[in-house]
Amino acid sequence: MTWAIFHEQVFPIRHKLYRFALRITGSVHEAEDVVQEVLEKVWKTAPEQSDNVQNWEAWCMTLTRNRSLDKTRSQSLRRTAPLEGVAERSSNTVTPAQATEQDDLVARVKLMMQQLPEKQRLVMHLRDIEELSYEEIAESLSISLDQVKVNLHRARKTIREKMIHD
Amino acid sequence: MKYEEIHELLDRYWEGETTLEEERRIKTYFSAGPIDERLQSVAPMFQALREERAVQLTTKAKAAPMRPQIYQWAVAASTALLLAAGWWMLREGKNTTTPLVEQTPVEQPQHLNHPSVNSPQEVIAQAEETTPKPAAPRKKSQPRRNKPTQEPEIDAETAQAMAEIKAALALVSSKLDKGRNQAVKGATYLEAMDKVPKRKEG
Structure with a gap:
């Protein structure tokens, strides 16, 4: 892997890796460290891995997940919902009061997602936020396709029920 | 919809x-x-x-995790160039000066007490002991401190040896220049690459 290829294939997905790390660690600083370490590791080991790795993105996601879980488990970090980076909303027909209520609801949905069991949380993140295929999710998380589908179904079902009951 | x-x-x-x-x-x-x-x-x-x-990841430091490694390679490459240049210098010195001595006709046998010479250093040392012929253009700029009474002249062999050393040093210098130019190019590229993601994020 050359410098140019690294910049074309791996470096552009750093935001994706960061969001994934943030989803697991719940900490901005930890997620930044994870991305830094993953990019370094990819750069150093890519030449010897280049024959084995078919999908660099999935491989990077796997590295990110493993590194994030290591950090989370070793430091027993308390997970918090990442609420930073609130983007502007495009709904132009709501009143300010409705907007505030809407923001509360959005924040609650984010919290619900963050409180899902680990596997459901990661599958839902990779599908609904990063828009990965079932195959890519299975490869990234080292689980079967059936497990991907089951966990995604359970995650969405949980969120929907909570939204209805809240 | x-x-x-x-x-x-x-x-x-x-x-x-x-x-x-x-x-x-x-x-x-x-x-x-x-x-x-x-x-x-x-x-x-x-x-x-x-x-x-x-x-999005906003820390700009994340943009260049491998920059130090590039510089490590640059240092390694420079060192290798230096070593190669040094080896070449020694090799060239042996190849050119030794036959030169052997081919030199013995015009002043009273000064050539050593029948054979093995290294450039010995050639120079021996040449310094001889009464030199007026051949080297740099003779006046390098007076001999240890032999102030003698005429500060260098014979043809010494001049040739010095010319060889000068050529070798010039080669080392050119290699260093080349290495430095490559390093400058690399640094310029790194700076440019640094700016690309920043613009995208902005």
Whole structure:
């Protein structure tokens, strides 16, 4: 892997890796460290891995997940919902009061997602936020396709029920 | 998109039966608006997904994790060049000066007490002991401190040896220049690459 290829294939997905790390660690600083370490590791080991790795993105996601879980488990970090980076909303027909209520609801949905069991949380993140295929999710998380589908179904079902009951 | 259509897509979405393309259509519906009154309750879900997707890594230091390694390579390459140049210098010195001595006719046998000479250093040392012939252009700029009474002249062999050394040093110098130019090019490239992601993020 050359410098140019690294910049074309791996470096552009750093935001994706960061969001994934943030989803697991719940900490901005930890997620930044994870991305830094993953990019370094990819750069150093890519030449010897280049024959084995078919999908660099999935491989990077796997590295990110493993590194994030290591950090989370070793430091027993308390997970918090990442609420930073609130983007502007495009709904132009709501009143300010409705907007505030809407923001509360959005924040609650984010919290619900963050409180899902680990596997459901990661599958839902990779599908609904990063828009990965079932195959890519299975490869990234080292689980079967059936497990991907089951966990995604359970995650969405949980969120929907909570939204209805809240 | 009609209510019935999006409602049907949503039902399948909750069951985990939608394709990526169908899921993108749902997201587009909720981001573009207007949203049907009956679907307002699930709008926060897709707004949350949209906002989470907008989160980006902002630390600019993350942009260049491998820069130090590039410099390590530059240092290694420079060292290798130096070593190669040194080896070449020694090799060239042996190849050219030794035959030169052997071919030199013995015009002043009283000064050539050593029948054979093995290294350039010995050639120079021996040449310094001889009474030199006027051949070297640099003789006046290098007076001999240890032999102030003698004429500060260098014979043809010494001049040739010095010329060889000068050529070797010139080669080392040119290699260093080349290495430095490569390093400058690399640094310029790194700076340029640093600016590209910044512009995208901005």
